[in-house]
Amino acid sequence: MNYIKAYAPATVANVACGFDIFGFAIEEPGDIVEITRTERPGIVIKDIFGDGGRLPREASKNAVTGVMLHLVEHLGLADFGAEVVLHKNMPLGSGMGSSAASSVAGIVALNALLDEPLSRNELLRFAMEGERIASGSAHADNVGPALLGGFVVIRSYDPLDVFTIPFPGDLYATLVHPDIEINTKDARYILRDEVSLKDTITQMGNVAGMISGLMQSDYELISRSMVDVIIEPVRSILIPQFGMVKQAAIEAGALGCSISGSGPSMFALSRGADTAQKVAKVMAEGFKQVGIDAHSHVSAINKTGATILEQA
Ligand SMILES: Nc1ncnc2c1ncn2[C@@H]1O[C@H](COP(=O)(O)OP(=O)(O)O)[C@@H](O)[C@H]1O
Numbered sequence: 001m002n003y004i005k006a007y008a009p010a011t012v013a014n015v016a017c018g019f020d021i022f023g024f025a026i027e028e029p030g031d032i033v034e035i036t037r038t039e040r041p042g043i044v045i046k047d048i049f050g051d052g053g054r055l056p057r058e059a060s061k062n063a064v065t066g067v068m069l070h071l072v073e074h075l076g077l078a079d080f081g082a083e084v085v086l087h088k089n090m091p092l093g094s095g096m097g098s099s100a101a102s103s104v105a106g107i108v109a110l111n112a113l114l115d116e117p118l119s120r121n122e123l124l125r126f127a128m129e130g131e132r133i134a135s136g137s138a139h140a141d142n143v144g145p146a147l148l149g150g151f152v153v154i155r156s157y158d159p160l161d162v163f164t165i166p167f168p169g170d171l172y173a174t175l176v177h178p179d180i181e182i183n184t185k186d187a188r189y190i191l192r193d194e195v196s197l198k199d200t201i202t203q204m205g206n207v208a209g210m211i212s213g214l215m216q217s218d219y220e221l222i223s224r225s226m227v228d229v230i231i232e233p234v235r236s237i238l239i240p241q242f243g244m245v246k247q248a249a250i251e252a253g254a255l256g257c258s259i260s261g262s263g264p265s266m267f268a269l270s271r272g273a274d275t276a277q278k279v280a281k282v283m284a285e286g287f288k289q290v291g292i293d294a295h296s297h298v299s300a301i302n303k304t305g306a307t308i309l310e311q312a
């Protein structure tokens with residue numbers, strides 16, 4: 001095989017109460033990566049479309065190729081050579097797992113080109129290196145779901161222990177991106193290092209409720225558990241209209257609404273596609289009221305994660 005084209009979807013990290021340990025994937029948008037084997041050793045970026053010229057072209061500095069360099073080194077393939085084309089289909093610093101989509105599409109494409117030396121689970125730690133390149137922190141709550149699909153829980157980072165959980169079939173996500181940019185690195189920097197015992201207890205209860213609610217298709221329990229008392233109060237200050245948009249989503253029937261990843265995107269979960277569409281409309285209107293353009297996506301939960309689109 002000399003050519004692979006792979007797709008990896010956008011993701012919602014944290015899912016309200018699960019900072020750094022919980023995330024899910026949506027169907028679209030997502031990044032596409034094309035990789036072509038070359039005689040000349042080394043991994044180079046041939047082209048990037050859709051980034052407005054803003055992403056690094058140096059392989060080690062771009063998440064899409066940075067992860068490939070780690071895998072090639074791990075496998076001891078000193079003579080391996082490839083040219084990479086990235087189709088960047090989502091905004092940078094969006095809270096939609098933009099860097100993770102590139103990392104996962106890249107690592108899945110390379111693994112396929114090499115005839116699958118590693119399993120999806122084994123690819124995770126390489127994909128996490130893309131997050132380190134993008135934000136200085138190798139968190140797995142975007143790359144996990146982009147790679148594996150569905151809802152992913154990171155039980156432990158050291159050692160890495162990740163599992164997926166079942167979720168109700170009629171669960172839909174609304175993701176609304178206001179036209180502003182927040183870098184994950186900055187949004188992590190403003191977080192407090194210490195958390196009170198009281199808030200820890202509340203948060204643990206909500207994480208347990210979320211997981212159980214999803215596994216048992218208990219929509220009421222999901223709704224009661226979509227509460228974040230640790231991160232949202234700090235980061236929401238960076239998002240204009242946050243309180244108003246959240247309230248509008250709940251009034252339109254959402255089970256809950258919070259920040260997607262590190263923001264500025266906000267997400268909601270709803271029972272049924274119709275409700276999720278109504279929620280999308282009021283959330284986008286909330287931003288537009290103060291002159292901020294917003295793009296919304298309504299999606300079922302992505303069950304498969306990254307996919308191979310073409311190979312030759
Ligand atoms: N392939 C890539 N896609 C997106 N961002 C990348 C990529 N490679 C490096 N970056 C850097 O990562 C940062 C954006 O990542 P991040 O802030 O985590 O955004 P998001 O929340 O959308 O994932 C930017 O500084 C960008 O230059």
Ligand SMILES: N[C@@H](CCOP(=O)(O)O)C(=O)O
Nearest residue numbers: 013020095096097184261262
């Ligand atoms: N857990 C991370 C997730 C960042 O997600 P992104 O989509 O903003 O990259 C965090 O909250 O910092």
